[in-house]
Amino acid sequence: MIFPLSIVSLLGLVCLALLASPFPYLAPGAVLGLVGVALLYRKPTWGLLGIAAILPFEGLFKDNAFSGSKFLGASLVLILMLQLAIRQLPSERLHSNIWRFLIGFMALYLLSLINTDNMGMSLGHLRELSVGLILFVITLLIGRELNLDIFARLVALSVSVTCVMAIFSAKYQDAGRASGLLKDPNNFALMIAFAVPMALLLVIRSPNLWHRLFWGGCTLLLLGGMTKTESRSGLVVLFLSLMIGAWHYRAHLGRLRPRHLGFAMLGLAILVPVGLYSMPAGYVERIQSLSILSSGAKSQDPSLGRRASYIVVGGGMIAENPLLGTGPGTFPLHYATTGYAKAFSITGKTEDLYRRAHNTYLEIFSELGVPAGLMFVGMLGLGFYNLMRARRAWMLRRNWQEADVLTHLSMSFLALMLFLMFLSAPNHKYLWIMLALTSVLRTKAEEAPLPEARA
Template sequence: MIVPLSIISLLGLACLALLASPYPFLAPGAVLGLVGVAVLYRKPGWGLLGIAALVPFEGLFKDNAFSGTKFFGLALALILMLQLAVHQIPATRLRSNIWRPLIGFMLLYGLSMLLTENMDLSMTHFRELSVGLILFGITLLIGRELNLDMFCRLVTLSVTATCVLAMFSAKYQDQGRASGLLEDPNAFALLIAFTVPLALLLIVRGPYLLYRLFWGGCLVLLLGGMTKTESRSGLVVLLLSLIIGLYHYRAQLPRIRPRHLGFAMLGLALMVPLAVAVLPAGYVARIQSLSILSAGANAHKDESLGRRASYIVVGSQMIRENPVLGAGPGTFPLHYAPTGYAKAFSANRKLGDLYRRAHNTYLEIFSEIGIPGGLMFVGMLGLGLYNLMHARQLWLQRRDWAQADLLTHLGMSFLSLTLFLMFLSAPNHKLLWIMLALTSVLRYEAEQGAPRETQP
């Protein structure tokens, strides 16, 4: 108890200092911080749950120097370092097969920074990426105590809440497209695509009808939010992940009786026309525009597809010019802005329209860090997917269907993240690094053969 007492003493001194300062009204905040740190010291997994649940609400704190996620992150980092120092947490928990490609990626990242074309942009990029790296280490240390059922519930509820806000308030829309509390509708669609498999898991595991109906309602709101984003990439990723989920449950098909099939066909006959009728006309037009891909992206027919094609052209040129170490982290906008594409696709010639990111994490990494660094990054994500597949197979061999279902749905969510990175620049996404570390934790538990206990 020496460590928590020292923290209490420091925060007590901070309260006294605030009371004696010109800002005594901040003292209650220090008291709340004291209580929060004490709780996190005993239950660090709650802090990680808080970070995951607050990801959809980060837009509320974008202009603040301090936010809920920052508090949880800093508090957890401090607490876990102290617990490691006094051996309350074994350092062996940091073991992961993802460290090798991650260390290789960071070494190449550092070399690329040394030769970068713009150190300010590279340092900003590194600060953003460092948040994900810290979360990776935190999740490795406390992932074994993480209540995954609660993780699914909190993430589903938080994303569903932002879907409700986005669907029924123009304040949370961007030119008619739902963006929630985020700036980009595609970033919001990523969260929804990540959450839908978790909501499905809660429905499948529902112990009684009302429980399933509640999470079924959340699923409907999530799907409504996805249509409101008008994200074509979100729809494609969501359909792919759902197909994988159906493949997992194929063994249950013999349980379907002819009368069940009849009800299912009747439901589809009613739902499909209803879905087409309620879909926004703009979303239907955007989906139909995908048909022009067979003839190549034409900016005159679809400006969005033409803009994405221009990112590929510029990124490919950057890779040819600097194939080994790239142009430097965060420098893609510097190469895109002087091109004719930036001027052609800019509506108002503002800096934000001219200096655009690649909207493709893989393209951005390969062009800014180089081909070796890009391969390391892809290798990390591929290894994470393999960890989940391997763990799922082990539980299937032990005929533990509940654990196998859990791994399947988490794998669907992680796959949604990795696929969505092809349509969004988000190498520092918090859920990406949490899930990446969690794949190692879940594989370790499967190899040890000890299923985590389901907590209420």
């Protein structure tokens, strides 16, 4: 423990120096920082849980150079590097089958960066992506000790709080659409779709009625927040993930009794009219536009027109540069030079011409090339496969509680994967945390002993 003692001594000297400086009021902050670092050193998973809980509130610190999540991330990096150096953490924890795709993806990423059409935009993209890569490594190192129940509680509760803020305050809305603290309704809808399966898990696993009512209320807040975002993609993704969850629990249908069916009918009779009444008229119109598309008729929805233009521009970029693309983060540069940018401009300002693809897969294929795009898709597909294998391993061991947890985590991860088709978010923190967690959970499940066969 010589190294931690050295850090304590260093921070003590910093406190003394601050007391003697013109800024003595900063000394208590250094003391609190010392206490925080000491706690993180003993419980690094608290830092990861803190990042997951703070993420929905990051909009509050967007203009700050040093926010809470940055402090936690930087502290975790230093602590884990120290623990690896003194062999307090085994380096074997870094082993993951995700690396086979991630290394290839990053090699192609760097080649595309060298041949980019705009180095400034590409370096900005690399800086954002590096945050996700750091979280990936952090989760690999400490994911084994992560309490999944607490993780689910923090995610569900923090997103629910932002839903309350967005539903009841116009300050957290964008043109009437709930955007939370993220200033983007679709990004907010992604977080809600990610949190709903976890909230449902807490409802199912609640030890008593009061806990069940509390988490059920959080679930209703999340569904209300999703409605308020008016996100069609969010509605589709949430519906698909919930259908998968319902399929997992199909074996429980045999436990239902006629009285249960009566209560279910009564609940639907109350919730459906209330839901339809509370649903914004604009959201109904946006959903109806999807049925118009399926019938082959023309739609006057500018949002759908913009998304169609992204596909046209992205397809042209892929055709011109199929191997290495045009460079990370350069899709807005190419889109701004087309007639679509002016035709679908919302404000008419110059900066509004530079729009992202609103489709992570399209963006990666067009900016980094087809090989890198396949590596990225393979990486996410392997992550989902890891969760399925982990769930199967727990079922073989007759650990139904862990299997249920894996089902709901799979629903959340699937929601992220599907939502990437409607949002440009290759650096999303939840995505990289979950990607590393899939490998950790599979390894942990397969290493658990099998139950002994009965004689």
